[in-house]
Amino acid sequence: MNAHQVNRRKLLGAAAGLTALAATDLYAAPSSAADWERIAQSYDVASDFVNLENGYYGIMARPVAEEFKRNIDYLNRYSSFHLRRQFDQAGMEQIRAQLALHTGVAAEELAITRGATESLQNLISNYRLLKRGDTIMYCNLDYDAMQYAMNALAQRHGAKVALVQIPEPVSRQAAIDVYEKALRQHPRTRLLLLTHLNHRTGFVLPVADIVKLAKSRGVDVIVDVAQSWGQLDFKLPDLGADFIGANLHKWVGAPLGTGFLYIRKERLADIGVERGDEDFAVTDTRSRVHSGTVNAAALMTIPAALKLHEEIGLANRGRRLRELRDYWVHQVRDLPSIQVLTPDDAGTYGAVTSFRVRGHTTPEANVALVNRLVEQYGVFTVMRKGPVGGACIRVTPGLFTRTADLDKLVAAIRELAVA
Numbered sequence: 001m002n003a004h005q006v007n008r009r010k011l012l013g014a015a016a017g018l019t020a021l022a023a024t025d026l027y028a029a030p031s032s033a034a035d036w037e038r039i040a041q042s043y044d045v046a047s048d049f050v051n052l053e054n055g056y057y058g059i060m061a062r063p064v065a066e067e068f069k070r071n072i073d074y075l076n077r078y079s080s081f082h083l084r085r086q087f088d089q090a091g092m093e094q095i096r097a098q099l100a101l102h103t104g105v106a107a108e109e110l111a112i113t114r115g116a117t118e119s120l121q122n123l124i125s126n127y128r129l130l131k132r133g134d135t136i137m138y139c140n141l142d143y144d145a146m147q148y149a150m151n152a153l154a155q156r157h158g159a160k161v162a163l164v165q166i167p168e169p170v171s172r173q174a175a176i177d178v179y180e181k182a183l184r185q186h187p188r189t190r191l192l193l194l195t196h197l198n199h200r201t202g203f204v205l206p207v208a209d210i211v212k213l214a215k216s217r218g219v220d221v222i223v224d225v226a227q228s229w230g231q232l233d234f235k236l237p238d239l240g241a242d243f244i245g246a247n248l249h250k251w252v253g254a255p256l257g258t259g260f261l262y263i264r265k266e267r268l269a270d271i272g273v274e275r276g277d278e279d280f281a282v283t284d285t286r287s288r289v290h291s292g293t294v295n296a297a298a299l300m301t302i303p304a305a306l307k308l309h310e311e312i313g314l315a316n317r318g319r320r321l322r323e324l325r326d327y328w329v330h331q332v333r334d335l336p337s338i339q340v341l342t343p344d345d346a347g348t349y350g351a352v353t354s355f356r357v358r359g360h361t362t363p364e365a366n367v368a369l370v371n372r373l374v375e376q377y378g379v380f381t382v383m384r385k386g387p388v389g390g391a392c393i394r395v396t397p398g399l400f401t402r403t404a405d406l407d408k409l410v411a412a413i414r415e416l417a418v419a
């Protein structure tokens with residue numbers, strides 16, 4: 001086959017992952033229960049259990065899953081021809097341009113990654129301003145892999161580690177106070193890691209306020225938006241942070257293995273290139289990522305996921321997820337033996353909320369409860385450890401969750417609460 005035999009239009013379309021999705025208003029600005037039911041029906045989810053563990057990654061809606069399958073088939077046929085002639089340059093750049101519109105920053109400030117872990121590890125481990133005797137700071141609730149990367153960074157540079165303990169119960173002000181105090185106690189802090197929407201408790205940290213506080217003390221901030229991106233209604237500049245790591249496979253609903261990092265243009269020099277990359281200039285953000293051969297079919301599907309995501313609208317999506325979360329939380333919060341770790345105040349939560357049966361604080365006790373929930377009640381959740389009060393159970397609905405699913409959870413929690 002030579003290039004002339006290739007259907008060029010088709011090639012270009014798929015190169016950017018732009019194969020037309022069936023025109024539909026199914027996802028456009030949903031508001032009524034009927035709208036959400038139609039959207040729920042557009043997800044192919046297993047019906048033999050209730051999946052309330054959607055913090056791991058987000059099930060793709062059918063149009064996105066179908067686009068992904070088309071891209072897998074297309075790539076399998078056109079293979080390196082497509083990657084070398086279209087996707088590696090033009091396709092990736094088109095996606096980066098779409099991500100720029102999606103995030104509210106310039107395309108040149110973004111680099112595509114395989115997910116939040118890669119984004120954040122690259123930002124943390126290549127941070128260049130740390131000196132011997134400096135302090136780096138993170139909290140007990142940050143993601144394990146990022147804590148490891150922060151520890152490794154500190155070790156490499158002879159820096160100290162300051163660990164912030166997020167109090168329980170927590171509030172927006174309590175969180176600001178605890179960081180304010182920690183920054184005062186550790187005046188040599190150079191770098192702070194923040195997790196926007198916490199994967200252990202669901203608490204939404206007032207990141208913009210804490211970034212302001214940190215910046216006023218000359219502290220740089222790396223923000224983990226793995227759980228908040230696509231779940232909460234914001235654009236990257238709203239956080240005020242110079243360094244941000246995200247994925248697209250949780251709340252944007254793109255295929256697994258998709259994400260991006262952001263470095264504010266003026267700060268690019270403060271993050272070193274990834275493992276000596278020479279494919280891109282040091283002045284190019286893309287030199288901060290070197291993933292090797294990636295799952296291109298997944299990346300080619302990003303535009304389809306963004307399209308659907310934006311049709312629904314972030315504010316609508318956030319409202320729906322909080323509505324589902326409130327539905328179960330408000331029925332169990334007052335049970336004497338149930339502790340809900342996530343506050344109810346506006347702006348402090350999204351879809352994710354964790355609870356604990358009073359006295360059940362070990363990981364083992366919570367794994368046992370998670371097992372009971374799934375085996376006895378058909379409700380799937382996950383144990384999380386790390387909060388100061390002990391381990392807990394995380395509950396995360398998705399856009400396909402129905403109130404009938406949550407009724408099962410509520411009934412189960414009521415029984416756990418008296419057992």
Ligand SMILES: Cc1ncc(COP(=O)(O)O)c(C=O)c1O
Nearest residue numbers: 115116117143199224226227247
């Ligand atoms: C808060 C947080 N940070 C980072 C990650 C890692 O994200 P990824 O799967 O995109 O590597 C996760 C995933 O669960 C997370 O919840």
